[in-house]
Amino acid sequence: MKKIAISVGFLLAVGLMAAPPKLTPELLKKGADSYKATCMACHGATGAGDGEVGKMLKPPPRNFSKDKFKQGSKPADIFKTLTNGVTGTAMAAYPHLPEEERWALAYYVLELKNKH
Numbered sequence: 001m002k003k004i005a006i007s008v009g010f011l012l013a014v015g016l017m018a019a020p021p022k023l024t025p026e027l028l029k030k031g032a033d034s035y036k037a038t039c040m041a042c043h044g045a046t047g048a049g050d051g052e053v054g055k056m057l058k059p060p061p062r063n064f065s066k067d068k069f070k071q072g073s074k075p076a077d078i079f080k081t082l083t084n085g086v087t088g089t090a091m092a093a094y095p096h097l098p099e100e101e102r103w104a105l106a107y108y109v110l111e112l113k114n115k116h
């Protein structure tokens, strides 16, 4: 019985971790600030992949609004991309960023995808 309780608790914890937080204007703002500080040099101000560093990369970062996302374009897919990076490219992993900030970034990337 105790074992079952522990398993249920564990599954619940994993489930909660994987669930995206609610998208609020505050969270999006947090994503925007973090993007400017951490991602813009490569991905560019509008996510077109034309940041100062991004322009020189091979493969270059894709244009978020025009190109298909290779790693998936659901918030959870982007969260995963941020956590693990993309092997063999300049896209590093950002597991050190707090979870909430990774979700905020995922939402902001989608905002760039849909806006331009």
Ligand code: HEC
Pocket: 035, 038, 039, 040, 041, 042, 043, 053, 054, 057, 059, 060, 061, 062, 068, 069, 070, 071, 072, 078, 081, 082, 086, 089, 090, 091, 092, 094, 105, 106, 109
């Ligand atoms: C040093 C340059 C660099 C930085 C900094 C960087 N990226 Fe990337 N990123 C790349 C490159 C290059 C790719 C393309 C990898 C490929 O070809 O699949 C990429 C891919 C991605 C993808 C995957 C797109 C897809 O096709 O699925 C996402 C999402 C992404 N980056 C978001 C971010 C976010 C958010 C940040 C900031 C926390 C960030 N990146 C920081 C270079 C960078």
